Amino acid sequence: MDHIPRIKVNTLRKEAWDKVTGAAKYNGDIHTPDTLYAKMLTSTHAHASIKSIDTSDAENLDGVHAVITGDYIPVLSGSLIKDKPPIARNKVRYFGEPIAVVVASSKEKAMQAIKLIKVDYDPLPVVNSIANSIKSDATLIHESLGSYDCPAKNVYPKPGSNIAHHTKIRKGNMNKGWAESDVVIESKFKIPQSDHLAMETRNSRAKILPDGNVIIYTSSQAPFAVRKNLSELYNIPEGNVIVRVPLVGGAFGGKATVQTEYIAYLASKAVGGQMVEVMNSREEDISTSPCKIGLEAQLKIGATKAGIIKALECIYYADNGAYASTGPRMAKAIASDCSGPYNIENIHCDSFAVYTNHTYVTSYRGFGHAEFTFCMERMMDKLAASLQMDPIELRLKNAISPGDLSPTQSKITLSNTGNLTDCILRLKELTNWQEDRVVKMDNGMIRAKGMSCFWKTSTSPTDASSGVILTLNTDGSINLNCSAVEIGPGMKTTLAQILAEKMKMDVEKIHVVMNVDTQVSPNHWKTVASMTTFMVGNAVIRAAEDLIYQLRSIASVVLRCPPDDLDIKDQKIYLRDRPEIYVSFKNVVYGYMYPDGTCIGGQIIGRGSYIMRHLKTLDKETGKGKTGASWTVGAQAVEIEYDPKRYTYRLLKAITVIDVGKVINPKTATGLIMGGMSMGLGLATREEFLYDDVGVLEDTSLRTYKLIRFGEHPQYIVDFIETPQSDGPFGARGMGEHGILGMPAAFANAISLAAKAEFDMIPISPELIWKTKTGGKYDPI
């Protein structure tokens, strides 16, 4: 029998037709008549003591069921550092922080009531920048930092400061590194906070049943984290918290933190358990819910004349905003991979997560990697320039390869990292790199190309795990039940393809359980970190093996042969050497019935699970350890056209070559990379949080917070290298985030070349170019 491949095939996503007909349901699409609506009153100050809150007028408004403040069940939340009251108490630490919640019969009523709450603030000095946060006499944002409970190990808040965490990397011998360096380059970099901007704003509903069950309906990447955190925070037995997640309208890391769920739970509790909906307005989604980290960094790099990098010293400060959330983990992720995909023997890195009076942060596509990659890859271009070397040559010379050690001194293999050199060489072809990288056109425009490499590993907990349950239907088709949330990348379909390939059956006969229900589906850590295909995919393969074992066992009885003589294909179990002798799945999956009616076997249920292997926490002093199972490497380029008179530019072309191990679904994979590239170009060119001088966020709507729109997109080219990851499903490695990683750097490298100026901060707007080139003063002559 011929093998029909199910991977490397453009399988349509399972929910495709639901999504083009309006039938696809997202969390906010479900309304029941008994639902009440919560609305938050949010802080108008970035840092202030709350002297008093008067909610009496709001409470008296017709249609209002309850008004709660931070005094209602006061607790501190936080997965790493318990520093955040779900509703601010005594003081506010960022503009947009919730300070009261109204529950009313309609959204309009709740909005009216919000206006009736009177808050008396006593403004405090605002920590409005990283520089202000780290100075020795800085205003403290968390006076009690030293006494906060830290549920996570390896988080090191520094009492009496605004430092939430510090990761150190000490690899090799810096003195030796500098001594061997002929050239030393130094630079500073700056990246602002910005927003995930998933099209569906974060929202959730909660109800509390008389039997003690708490049901949370939410738009989340992490239903099991919602369950665990709610259970721990409010002392609800974990089994009583039931979290349900339908399709999610984009996430990008922003829905991995528990936030609206706490508010919904408290609101429901305040009205006797009735269903309460909390739905962020766009403005709340931008200013109240967590955002992407900002970053300031200082890098120093040394290399020989031949272009071999000998030393890297770097300091990173991640603007964590007002609460720790996952910020410390991103500081760690930055440190762990700080070399970029290059072999650097001597590294000294300090990476801090610091508190400011800005919106607090959570994971964002790339988990800190897009940010440090910007710094590192700008350094590579600067180094190449000072060595008068082609930037591609410099990168090829230093490309990470088997036998090298990562900054955390983890051993690099071809399997766990892939082949960067191949990616760079392929990129070189696709960009026609040998042609001039800067071309002046006849019309005065300047065309320029910039490039960047990237790598990324996950920074998951060492015990992150995934489970899969396979049940079967009487027609022999399979139901695939796992807790990966369908946030957009088509992972449920990818997993179905993996299962189909393993089971050698038609992917159409695999039904995916699209929604996640923590009571029904087996745990999956979180749908984050580009780990779904890897972790759940491995669990799928193990579940399939379990299924195959059971199918062969029963079939061996039916077909009277040893199980080892049997194979499966097209929903049949057949004798390997006599394929015409077989029994169909449908005849065994609910037990096999002999002609006389007697039955053997029983319902077949497959199960598989996966837990991360050999991850180690990092040593506090040296950073030695292991943060992820593997890296994914790649190379990217951007071609632009620059107008030297107007200081404007157009995006012409963007290219990615990435080593994904194995492409499961080419079109889906291409789309995922392109989407990441588009976001990266957004960061490079326009996306930023703009705080005024008292820390008030100014661009809280899509009028002023700008995204790339249709027609502004360049031509995209994506190509894949396939160096299998031996422990990945069919060799596949993570790739969900990676399209974004090198884009800001590649763009900045191109514009720096075209405009003959160094751009070490993003976004790079025409005004910034004008300022950089002219000094920022209007001078007509």
Next chain:
Amino acid sequence: MIPFDFKYYKPGTIEEATDIANKTLKKGKKIMYYAGGTEFISMARMHNIYTDAIIDIKGIPECNTHELKNNELTIGSTVTLTSIAEQNFFPLLSLTVERIADHTIQDKITLGGNLAGTIIYREAVLPLMVTDSDIVIANTYGKKRIPLKDIFDKRIQLQEDEMIVKVIIKEQFLSLPSIHVKRTKNEKIDYPLITIVALKDDIGINFAFSSICEYPFRSSSMENFLNDNSLPKDERIKKAIDNVPDKILNDISGSSEYRKFMFHSMLYEILTHFEEVN
């Protein structure tokens, strides 16, 4: 979500509209004439506006006029920006309104709505300014046709009970050499960093500006400098910029210094454009 209730009236005539406005106002209530409603709805949801009643004037035939007759182009106040662009009687106006908000919203925003809005840009007024157009307004005592310049001081000065019925543009202007230039911070769909509309008639080039100051304007002293052909272009422009009538905007779209730079280069392009037209 609008967090307050109001009454909705949809009159069929101007008389009905102004009558109900008058009666409601006399009761001490607030009214708003309503056309496209895009600004009203987005401000209402943020608690930035309140009214007791809205009077939707889209059902009034005169407000929907869109015709070229007797050497005059008449555009009713409830004609949408999309309709202006698609019919394209006045290309300069079409170009201007096609760059307000985005294409879908242009099918909701009306000419009258943009003119009477509180948004500081109100770019639709620019082509009317450079063509010395007239505007017809109405209240309970009747209608009057007024030169735009007589009623425009930073904004169209309307009393609470007055509504815009239509604007009238003389046909002779419609085909004169003209140009619309809009620059934004970084991308097409955005508030203007600066928008300039210019039109050349027998006497010289007329200019109208948006997003230089907190209101759209036309300035005779700036026009005098810009039309002073005895001076080199850069000199003319510099003098014009020195004579901007108010503080130059400094906001998240762009600093005032950057605006000046941009203003200069845009004016240079425009002057060059008209030289080439000659």
Next chain:
Amino acid sequence: MLEISDSTIITLNVNGKDRKIVAKPSDILLHTLRKELGLTGAKPGCENGDCGACTILVDDWPIKSCLMLTVEAIGKRILTVEGLNDAPIQQAFVENWGFQCGYCTSGFLMVCHSLSKIHPNADEQTIQNWLQSNLCRCTSYDEIENAIKSILKWEVYYERTGRK
């Protein structure tokens, strides 16, 4: 003169059928469609007219339903994604991987559908003008561009010129 002061039964023509619903003057069409009629294809993305996720057609033209009062729709023909009925653009979006999370998709489909009816020969500039009204955060827009061009007469253009 039409006068509505409180919750009233009104008739809306939605997807070819007259539907009676209860609305008050301050109700927004987006919410009426979603809550009163269960037509949740139109999504709230910003409720400020900026993102286009709530786009529907009113008398064949795209409108952001978050910026329209329900009462304004009286006497108009409303088409939502649920009423598209196997329009070519739906197939085109599926075939071209024109979406990932799907949240912006209904809005894009409606703009594209309207464009294909009103300007079936739309040029690059017109396509851009229309589609710039909507935001997508997952795709790169390249996929959406391929989808819209595949249902306009562009295919003919490509075949003729060999250019893409």
